[in-house]
Amino acid sequence: MRPFSYQRVTDPDMAVQVLSAAAAANNPLTKAAAQPLAGGTTLIDLMKLDVMRPAAIVDINPLSEGWSAVDPGGESLRLGALAKMSDVAAHDEIQRNYPVVANSLKLAASAQLRNMATLGGNVMQRTRCSYFRDVSYENCNKRNPGSGCAAMDGVNRMHAVLGTSDQCIATYPGDFAQALIALDASIEITGRSGTRSMPFAELHKAPGNTPEIETTLQPGELISAFVIPGRWPRSVYLKARDRQSYEFALSSAAVALDVQDGTISDARVALGGVATVPWRAREAEALLKGQRFDDALAQRAADAAFADARGRQHNGFKIALGKRVVARALQQAVTMEI
């Protein structure tokens, strides 16, 4: 950890101003000199590990009065970016109408972390790749662009099989993002020119040749809210992991279905623990839509979701595992009592 300045900001304009002022040309957000601080459970961690070295921390928690509201009332669900994971996970109406959202949060991290961590910080959390998080390893394109990738032929059991590049195979580790991307959420972004809205699916960027660029967010921009259109009572978050709690997904599936008279009229499938970014399995969805459900259909959909998957030395198992997780999540969603 290195010395840094700490500043609390009391209104969004001030936050944006302070953050933009510190932005340097051509520097990706992950390397920006000023970083917003929400719950701190990712940021402070990475600073202690010397992976992130911001000169300035901008504490946005005072904005929570306006930015932590949860409104499940109407035909859409609005979640403030500073809402705590635990509050949203425990919310009755969200549990009832958006079980995939509540469970993606409830099955994440630990109670202590969920009490601290915010939704905005959650979607911005960074990969758990061990080589990325240990600065004594030189070769990490995400941390040191152009230095190579130690994980490619190293210990890569936790790494991604979808959306990888020959520069980086780091997994996007979060759970909540799979629910958001599956449900076509949008995000509200507050920046210098006010507030704009953007599909959540456009937030994260696959590594390609620039794994150091993880999102389309620019320095000086903040996520202020998430909006999920519609209601999805028939939805499931299934997470396979090494421990029963407090552990990232080896493979997870966020599934939401709309079943009318035995026919799937809408289907949403997103994958966690297996891809470099929050991953929408549109090929699987296309196979499901308009069909009557049976196990063979679930299997075909699962196969389609992983058609492009590529494993490395230790993570090849995630392909077969991921398929079984998707198929099982679909079965669970279909048989849900709602």
Next chain:
Amino acid sequence: MTAAAPEPKANMGQPVPRYDAVAKVTGRATYGSDMPLDNPAYAFLVTSAISKGRINSFELDDAKRVRGVIDIVTYQNAPKLKESKLFSNGGYAGTTIQPLKSADVAHDGEIIAVVVAESYEAAREAANRVKVSYTAITPAASFDSPGTTKAAAKGQNGQFKEDPQVGDFAKAFDEAEVKLTASYDTPTQHHNPMELFSTSCVWMGDDLVIYEPSQYVYGLKNGVAEQLGIDADKVRVVNPYVGGGFGSRGSMTPRTAIIAGIARRLNRPIKLVPTRDQGFTIATYRAETRHEIKLGASRDGKLVALRHEGAEVSSRADPYCVGGTKTTTRLYACPNVDSLVSIVRADRNTPGFMRSPPEVPYLFALESAMDELAVKLNMDPVELRRVNDTINEPIGGKPYTSRALMACFDEAAKAFGWAQRSAAPKSMSDGDWLIGYGCAATCYPTQMAPSAARVRLQRDGRTRVEIAGHEIGTGAYTIIAQTASERLGVPLEKVSVFIGDSDLPPAPVAGGSNSTASTCSAVMMVCDQVRQRLFKALMPNESLTDKAKETVGIGQTPTTQAAKSDRPLDLEKAFDALGVGVVEEYGEWKPEGAPLDSFKAMHSGHARLVGGAAMKDKIAYAFGAEFVEVRVNRFTHEIRCPRLVGAFAAGRILNPRTARSQLMGGLIWGMSSALLEATEIDERTARYVNDNFADYLVPVNADVPGVEVILISEQDDHINPAGAKGLGELANVGTNAAICNAIYHATGQRIRKLPVRLENIEV
């Protein structure tokens, strides 16, 4: 009585609450790095990013510019230290790889620089700014890496003396009606005690005080003195509480003398708190092992041939090995036995003790193989153990001092509901989950070592017990207080215990589960000396015959194992007769069969452990049986362990509460070892990858919903005066095999490599 404080059965003490419970839950217990220091400087380690090669140069300017930096110590300016030999070859050190001696690097994460600064933060920041240029040499990481060397353990490791053999294995195996050959693997593991590997060193003139979590304050004191070239009496090690040890703090690590040397040079107290990941490389670990087991049996299940071959990884510098064949070749009746242990040298740090060092990997292999044999024989695995149960170990024919293995199996089987198991694999399930039941034997040698103690009794019954034992979370304070209270007949509240300080009378290393037997036997003996003085004062004309000794008692019957007192002694009268206010006695106790130099060695920090299979005409072990229920998800293949049931017999149980806690922790650790714990090594660089608590998995509460510990009553008068067999390392031995055996039952799939993860399941 509650689950945490089981009702004592015959030959068990009271489940009194922990002596140190309140101090611990209120945060008043002071661990090594809590000790207040006067104007300390803070040290932060820089560790190597290569595992083999040389340091070309350091770039220190950037680091030195950090405000508050006092000094940066590298091999170029490090204090000169003397070498210490490996503990198993007569020294104190857990590794003979001494950092900061030259530009050479011998293992991943070796200490290559120490930054000293006015604050922890400044030291850490400067350490982050140290740049090192290396010339790396391709290292050999483990068993299969090119460049390792392999040789028999016997002859290179002073503590591994025999490859046990008896009869004619080859012939018997050849002719056996039923045969099994199988290979098993265990991974690298790290202790990860909660308390970090901190060290604070304070010089007062020529005297050095060290605050450090240690499982052997006398070993550390003498070892550091040797390295610094000073008289051991000038060194004091203090640690009233140790935040977990599990073996990692049994032998000296290089950090202590380095910090002491720097503190001497700077003439200032220095406090070092290394990080969690540094703990993976600056201390020891459990090395990976490989096994081949061959079993031959007759159709009725009787073993006729057994061979256990083990291989273990160690460093280039040191021939460390655990060599568990001394146990596995003796556990069951078998007339023809063969064994061999080899050491494979790689570019790693030297491994070391980790909770039940030999038994964990070696019994995993044997107890898995026994289950495989039971399947081949179409026999209940419990019955297979019964058929081969024995009271004489097969190698030398010596009798076990007591052996309750089958009683443990029967009690645990009943509590577990083993009878409800349907024997065929894959025959039990519940919804998405396949269910498997499995069991295994567990055992651990009963060991003792010489120990001293001092006991001081006041007229009002207040008692002070002093002994340089160790409270590593096991309950040492509590049982020492109980022992003194029972032996002297004074109320428990009146007993104060002082341990964890090398200025107190020496006690052995808190390792090999010898502490209770050794320290309590010493305390009992010294309490008896106190009673004898009081007795003489009251009855000066009576000679101290054995009969008389038996009648010396101050209050109630001391312990069931001890002499019965039929003449309660009036304390006030005795003190009046003596004419003093305080009676204080010091004594040195040694177990039967201890070598001649035992007491001398005890004072110079060498624990001479006796017991287990190494006794002259007997063999002493604690036994247990473990049953587990495993659930394997048909879809995700996740493996969970909802129930762990163990029954254990370990001689006298001094306190059922602390005993249960040890055994419960052992069962949980065993489950963790089977399903979660492995240190991942990058084969290309011989470096650890998951060296943190997020990636090195240990169980969380949700992983252990049901753990049941059954204490079996056992009396053994052939081991030590306390009548206690060590149990701290008993429960985590059998669990690995029990879980794999249950996974076989759940899935029909035999897994022979730990840990078992969901990708290993193919249902």
